[in-house]
Amino acid sequence: MRLGAHLRQDENPITTAEELGVDIFQMFVTDPQKWNKPQPHPHAAQIRESPIDVVVHSSYQINVASLNNRLRMPSRKAVEQQAQAAADLGAIGLVVHGGHLREGEDPAEGFANWRKLFERQQDKGGFAVPIFIENTAGGNHAMARTLESIERLWDAVGDFEQAGFCLDTCHAWAGGEDLIGLVERIRDITGRIDLVHLNNSRDEFDSGRDRHANLESGHIAPDVLAELMVQADAPTILETPTEGIPDDLAYLRSL
Numbered sequence: 001m002r003l004g005a006h007l008r009q010d011e012n013p014i015t016t017a018e019e020l021g022v023d024i025f026q027m028f029v030t031d032p033q034k035w036n037k038p039q040p041h042p043h044a045a046q047i048r049e050s051p052i053d054v055v056v057h058s059s060y061q062i063n064v065a066s067l068n069n070r071l072r073m074p075s076r077k078a079v080e081q082q083a084q085a086a087a088d089l090g091a092i093g094l095v096v097h098g099g100h101l102r103e104g105e106d107p108a109e110g111f112a113n114w115r116k117l118f119e120r121q122q123d124k125g126g127f128a129v130p131i132f133i134e135n136t137a138g139g140n141h142a143m144a145r146t147l148e149s150i151e152r153l154w155d156a157v158g159d160f161e162q163a164g165f166c167l168d169t170c171h172a173w174a175g176g177e178d179l180i181g182l183v184e185r186i187r188d189i190t191g192r193i194d195l196v197h198l199n200n201s202r203d204e205f206d207s208g209r210d211r212h213a214n215l216e217s218g219h220i221a222p223d224v225l226a227e228l229m230v231q232a233d234a235p236t237i238l239e240t241p242t243e244g245i246p247d248d249l250a251y252l253r254s255l
């Protein structure tokens with residue numbers, strides 16, 4: 001089982017990863033709030049050659065489902081560029097949020113846009129790394145909040161080998177999905193879970209709010225999270241508050 005954490009941008013991730021003793025870490029390749037093209041990482045060779053695995057999280061404003069051309073077009077380009085930057089670091093994949101539409105828009109068009117992302121890239125030989133589509137917590141027009149929407153999404157992208165799935169436990173909980181047995185229900189739809197974001201939640205079930213908590217200090221029973229991790233049997237990343245990550249790792253290792 002590969003276990004690790006999302007690491008802060010202002011550090012050499014390998015140094016921090018070694019200090020934490022993790023098998024895998026997650027990082028951004030550009031400012032996650034901006035459209036900036038990724039620049040070569042100063043420690044790229046070290047990251048690539050390290051036995052510690054890496055996965056890249058894409059920037060937050062990406063929304064490949066959007067019906068707005070001026071958002072969808074730069075989103076497609078950013079996914080392509082960030083997948084290439086991820087490959088340059090030897091990453092196992094690029095995490096991209098499911099995205100959402102606006103009030104009154106037809107979800108079918110959003111799912112079709114997800115399909116087009118992979119279709120268009122296939123003509124160019126595919127993405128440089130697999131794309132792990134992550135479930136999200138909030139909104140009534142999300143592409144990957146509920147199992148029902150994930151099922152429709154997978155009808156659209158499921159035949160592309162490069163379309164993977166990232167299960168975020170805080171998002172599922174806040175999005176109103178029961179975590180007990182969730183791994184099985186997701187796998188029935190997607191056939192795969194490529195990555196787990198193991199996070200507790202600062203908010204109640206079905207709150208729609210995306211606020212992560214350390215494993216033993218949120219509304220989800222920590223043993224439910226640990227059990228989900230075992231069932232998923234996939235590389236697992238903590239996206240919990242930085243100061244509590246050593247305790248989160250210690251809790252999981254103690255089991």
Ligand SMILES: [Zn+2]
Pocket residue numbers: 134168197239
């Ligand atoms: Zn996440």
